[in-house]
Amino acid sequence: GKIKIANKFGEEAFETVSAFLGEGKKEITEESADLLFHFMILLEESNISLNEVLDVLKKRKEND
Secondary structure (H helix, E strand, O other): OHHHHHHHHHHHHHHHHHHHHHOOHHHHHHHHHHHHHHHHHHHHHOOOOHHHHHHHHHHHHHOO
16 A cells, blocks of 8 residues: 555665665665666556656756
């Protein structure tokens, strides 16, 4: 459910930041892959497509 998804996403975000601060490229890449995977699950559960998120980023870039 939502709580498990949110907790897992938060855990992976923490692990990604930890890898960024103290580990090498391989570990950062591995943790980033896990983070993106769980982000995709969060979006799916929210009925939001990745394209919708990318559209928001594109609009923000156009407004810069």
